[in-house]
Amino acid sequence: MKFLMKQLKSQWLIILVLLVSHIFRAHFTLLLPSYTSDLVDVGIQNSGFEYAVPLAMNQDDYAHLSPLLSQEESETLATHYYQDNRGNYVLHEAVQKDDVQMQALQNHLIEAMALYQESDSLPQEAYADRDAAYEQLVAYGENHVHNLGVQTALSFYRNAGYNPHDIQVRYLLVQGSIMVGIALITVMIEVFAFYLSSILGANVGKQLRSETFDKVLHFGETEINQFSTASLITRTTNDIQQVQMTIAIWFRGAAYAPFLALGGMYYVLNTQKSMAWILAVGVGVVFGLIAGLMALTMPKYQIVQKLFDKVNLIAREVLTGLQVIRAFGRQGYETKRFDQANEKLQGTHLFTGRVMSLIGPTITLVMDITSIFIVWFAAQNIASGTMQVGDMMAYITYSMQVMFGFLIFAGMSMQIPRALISLNRVREVIETSISIHEPHESVVLEDVAGVVSFNDVSFTFNDAEEPSLEHIDFTARPGETTAIIGSTGSGKSTILNLLMRFHDVSEGSITIDGVDIRQLSLRQLRDLIGYVPQRAVLFSGTIASNIGYGVENLSEPELERAAQIAHAEEFIQGKAQGYDAPISQGGSNVSGGQKQRLSIARAIAKDPEIYIFDDSFSALDYRTDRSLRQVLKEEVSDATLIIVAQRISTILDADQIIVLDEGRVDGIGTHEELLESSSVYREIASSQLSEEELAQTSDANESEIEMEGFDAPKI
Numbered sequence: 001m002k003f004l005m006k007q008l009k010s011q012w013l014i015i016l017v018l019l020v021s022h023i024f025r026a027h028f029t030l031l032l033p034s035y036t037s038d039l040v041d042v043g044i045q046n047s048g049f050e051y052a053v054p055l056a057m058n059q060d061d062y063a064h065l066s067p068l069l070s071q072e073e074s075e076t077l078a079t080h081y082y083q084d085n086r087g088n089y090v091l092h093e094a095v096q097k098d099d100v101q102m103q104a105l106q107n108h109l110i111e112a113m114a115l116y117q118e119s120d121s122l123p124q125e126a127y128a129d130r131d132a133a134y135e136q137l138v139a140y141g142e143n144h145v146h147n148l149g150v151q152t153a154l155s156f157y158r159n160a161g162y163n164p165h166d167i168q169v170r171y172l173l174v175q176g177s178i179m180v181g182i183a184l185i186t187v188m189i190e191v192f193a194f195y196l197s198s199i200l201g202a203n204v205g206k207q208l209r210s211e212t213f214d215k216v217l218h219f220g221e222t223e224i225n226q227f228s229t230a231s232l233i234t235r236t237t238n239d240i241q242q243v244q245m246t247i248a249i250w251f252r253g254a255a256y257a258p259f260l261a262l263g264g265m266y267y268v269l270n271t272q273k274s275m276a277w278i279l280a281v282g283v284g285v286v287f288g289l290i291a292g293l294m295a296l297t298m299p300k301y302q303i304v305q306k307l308f309d310k311v312n313l314i315a316r317e318v319l320t321g322l323q324v325i326r327a328f329g330r331q332g333y334e335t336k337r338f339d340q341a342n343e344k345l346q347g348t349h350l351f352t353g354r355v356m357s358l359i360g361p362t363i364t365l366v367m368d369i370t371s372i373f374i375v376w377f378a379a380q381n382i383a384s385g386t387m388q389v390g391d392m393m394a395y396i397t398y399s400m401q402v403m404f405g406f407l408i409f410a411g412m413s414m415q416i417p418r419a420l421i422s423l424n425r426v427r428e429v430i431e432t433s434i435s436i437h438e439p440h441e442s443v444v445l446e447d448v449a450g451v452v453s454f455n456d457v458s459f460t461f462n463d464a465e466e467p468s469l470e471h472i473d474f475t476a477r478p479g480e481t482t483a484i485i486g487s488t489g490s491g492k493s494t495i496l497n498l499l500m501r502f503h504d505v506s507e508g509s510i511t512i513d514g515v516d517i518r519q520l521s522l523r524q525l526r527d528l529i530g531y532v533p534q535r536a537v538l539f540s541g542t543i544a545s546n547i548g549y550g551v552e553n554l555s556e557p558e559l560e561r562a563a564q565i566a567h568a569e570e571f572i573q574g575k576a577q578g579y580d581a582p583i584s585q586g587g588s589n590v591s592g593g594q595k596q597r598l599s600i601a602r603a604i605a606k607d608p609e610i611y612i613f614d615d616s617f618s619a620l621d622y623r624t625d626r627s628l629r630q631v632l633k634e635e636v637s638d639a640t641l642i643i644v645a646q647r648i649s650t651i652l653d654a655d656q657i658i659v660l661d662e663g664r665v666d667g668i669g670t671h672e673e674l675l676e677s678s679s680v681y682r683e684i685a686s687s688q689l690s691e692e693e694l695a696q697t698s699d700a701n702e703s704e705i706e707m708e709g710f711d712a713p714k715i
């Protein structure tokens, strides 16, 4: 939650505007039912007559009304009406158009106007005792009194020779236009709120994506392994998408619902308090239903996310290993494995889907039953004169809006736990503490020579029990080639990864020109090194963009030089577009050897002080391997070369060879020295070279095993 708040904090302005627009939207939405009520009660039932005030009356009616009027009321009539040429008493236009004056006049005349309707049924004595008679009328409710008054005004108007139809049409038109206006404003606010909530979701999504991406870019191997690449991809895509969608939907609907529900309740309580219990029961039942559904589905939603991970994992594994699966004829097995995971996911989805499909009809039923109760009790109130038909209609609408508000709020809030699971997965990535730290105060190396020293270095992986490297001690000097050889899993790549600070040493230290690499900024350390990984990685773009990846604005001659040294020029020139030939994602449109050459050219283009090659030559044929190293040595004669290799022929001419055996140094020396001193080295050498070659190489005459007739390219 704290994390969510932090993400939302930066969006406070959008949230504020959204909430304000929701308040306006609820306000306008809640205005409509009372207009509908007026349309029925005034517009239809009372022919558009809003006030119990005669707009006009003939002399007879005036005479009949007079005995019911007090002295003061008679004076009021006299001042507000004038006599037209037919002798009718007509209300002044200005008063007719002024609601305040009409209301005041109505307050003044209502008693007489209401009693007038009843005058035929009232005994003469009661007629004379106006107060007592009026009290009898009020007992039926104010609505009843008002209706009687309006009926009097209406009949006076007719008797005076006017047609009330015009007034009714005018009233319906005005009210209708206002209602259309309100509806339009509501729609506009709604569209605006939709737009804002989408922006809000998209902003938070973008924020999370860039925070995750930035974080992952700083991850060391340890953190990558902790999450796995597949999971990191799901977290940056699917999980963030889930959070983004929930935020957009929640702020669009759920944030609006309380305003609608509370506003509706206010109107309900203001109209008919006595019937509020029906609504309370309805809302209670809706809440009970939703709580029950949540209890049923929520645990399943948690499972869905995990099952989704599983399906993702299998899908990724299958897609990346498609060739192997086909080669080993394991399609059937993989299909079954995928189907199992997929069916589990489908089963869980079906369960939640079925439960959710119940929600609509059940809630509609509850709402309908509530409406029936409202109509039942309202009918009694209408009969007793305390309520009008239009009021009942408005009451039903308000009640439905209240229930709907609660429903939307609860229904949409059900999405939150799901989104929180996703948000938590994203938070884990963003809040992971990175094991490789920048130094507090970095040392800046100048005039770097490139002397790399491993000083009694040991290293244990986080999740491993045994150390992968123990007491590694050697120095690689500029102008020299240091080779590292050893069996699979002996720790060769780990040594290079420690030098790149993909991991930090557990014990001992690694220095460059005597400075601990942990004191150098990561930027400077990695700028000093040209790294060629074991598996060449290319990026989508062109050949030129891949070679120039580590350098800004690489000049054309530099680009060509790097390609020449890496022996990539020939195949580049063979392409119609040359250096501008496209490279597809992951370099899938070039061969393994070509990929490796481009990867080597990329390191050379950086012109670094230290080169590290992690078994980078094994994808090259023997000839190219030899020639490339020869040219490289000539061209970058001042640099420190560290080469990890599996092939003895690759390292025969190295100035020093470090033999690794199960994470320990078994021997350091030249080829000839090691043949003498290291049994491990001898074993590797004898497994790869013939007796003859061994004898030759031990005479330090490696050139004799060179391929004949091969010329290195001229640089």
Ligand SMILES: Nc1ncnc2c1ncn2[C@@H]1O[C@H](COP(=O)(O)OP(=O)(O)OP(=O)(O)O)[C@@H](O)[C@H]1O
Pocket: 225, 461, 462, 463, 464, 468, 486, 487, 488, 489, 490, 491, 492, 493, 494, 495
């Ligand atoms: N992320 C890891 N977590 C735990 N152990 C690891 C991890 N990566 C490598 N190891 C272990 O560390 C040891 C050294 O691995 P490393 O990759 O350095 O060997 P290598 O000599 O480069 O092997 P190869 O020649 O096959 O590439 C191995 O025993 C390996 O199982």
